[in-house]
Amino acid sequence: GAVVSQHPSWVICKSGTSVKIECRSLDFQATTMFWYRQFPKQSLMLMATSNEGSKATYEQGVEKDKFLINHASLTLSTLTVTSAHPEDSSFYICSARPTRHSSYNSPLHFGNGTRLTVT
Amino acid sequence: DAKTTQPTSMDCAEGRAANLPCNHSTISGNEYVYWYRQIHSQGPQYIIHGLKNNETNEMASLIITEDRKSSTLILPHATLRDTAVYYCIVRVVYQGSQGNLIFGKGTKLSVKP
Numbered sequence: 180g181a182v183v184s185q186h187p188s189w190v191i192c193k194s195g196t197s198v199k200i201e202c203r204s205l206d207f208q209a210t211t212m213f214w215y216r217q218f219p220k221q222s223l224m225l226m227a228t229s230n231e232g233s234k235a236t237y238e239q240g241v242e243k244d245k246f247l248i249n250h251a252s253l254t255l256s257t258l259t260v261t262s263a264h265p266e267d268s269s270f271y272i273c274s275a276r277p278t279r280h281s282s283y284n285s286p287l288h289f290g291n292g293t294r295l296t297v298t
Numbered sequence: 299d300a301k302t303t304q305p306t307s308m309d310c311a312e313g314r315a316a317n318l319p320c321n322h323s324t325i326s327g328n329e330y331v332y333w334y335r336q337i338h339s340q341g342p343q344y345i346i347h348g349l350k351n352n353e354t355n356e357m358a359s360l361i362i363t364e365d366r367k368s369s370t371l372i373l374p375h376a377t378l379r380d381t382a383v384y385y386c387i388v389r390v391v392y393q394g395s396q397g398n399l400i401f402g403k404g405t406k407l408s409v410k411p
Contacts, residue, residue: 185341213398222385223342223401272341276397284330284349287399289341 181207183275185290192263192297199259200293202273208253209275213287214246217270229256253278263297270294302386307406310380316373318405320386323367329390331362332399333371335382335407342385342401345371376409383407 182205192198202212210231215223227237227248235248247259256275260267272292277285303321310316322331332347346353346360348369353360359372373380385404389397 222403225398228398284347286332286344286347287397288344291341
């Protein structure tokens with residue numbers, strides 16, 4: 180089945196530093212990838228949509244200069260949390276949708292998430 | 299995307315069938331019903347999806363009412379490892395759509411020995 184790999188699975192960083200999270204589709208190509216954030220005891224919230232070869236589109240309230248997204252290939256998207264602060268501590272999850280050549284109702288496949296703790 | 303309503307929590311005895319309901323009374327003709335689950339501290343896992351016919355796979359069965367306003371996910375023989383939050387999501391699917399998923403609060407299913 181379709182596998183999405185996310186790395187690292189957890190990271191602790193100091194306030195003011197930047198952290199990069201990678202999302203890879205291992206056995207399929209993904210024109211589009213999605214980044215979600217989940218705070219404790221809450222549901223997943225979509226942050227941004229990552230499109231291969233073009234700029235990401237961000238949901239309202241998500242700062243594009245703080246959460247840098249790069250989707251340089253059909254199998255890799257990265258999310259960089261810049262100048263991280265304690266309030267950015269959260270569970271970040273990526274998901275990928277197979278390319279347009281697949282059925283349009285193909286399910287999204289999710290990575291196992293990255294637990295970010297900013298101290 | 300259409301809003302869904304699910305019970306906040308449910309319990310199920312191990313080995314019994316778990317029936318998780320979902321209401322989506324405002325669903326439109328081009329929206330599919332998807333079910334995902336999230337085990338604690340993991341990413342969501344796809345379970346099953348359907349448009350109007352009942353569907354079955356190795357994980358579960360999906361029963362969609364004739365008017366499509368509600369559905370039920372059935373785990374035929376629940377195990378302790380099925381303890382998770384289950385999300386029912388309706389999603390517009392068409393050429394050119396981004397296809398992202400909007401998550402509600404889901405149902406926390408607790409399978410008890």
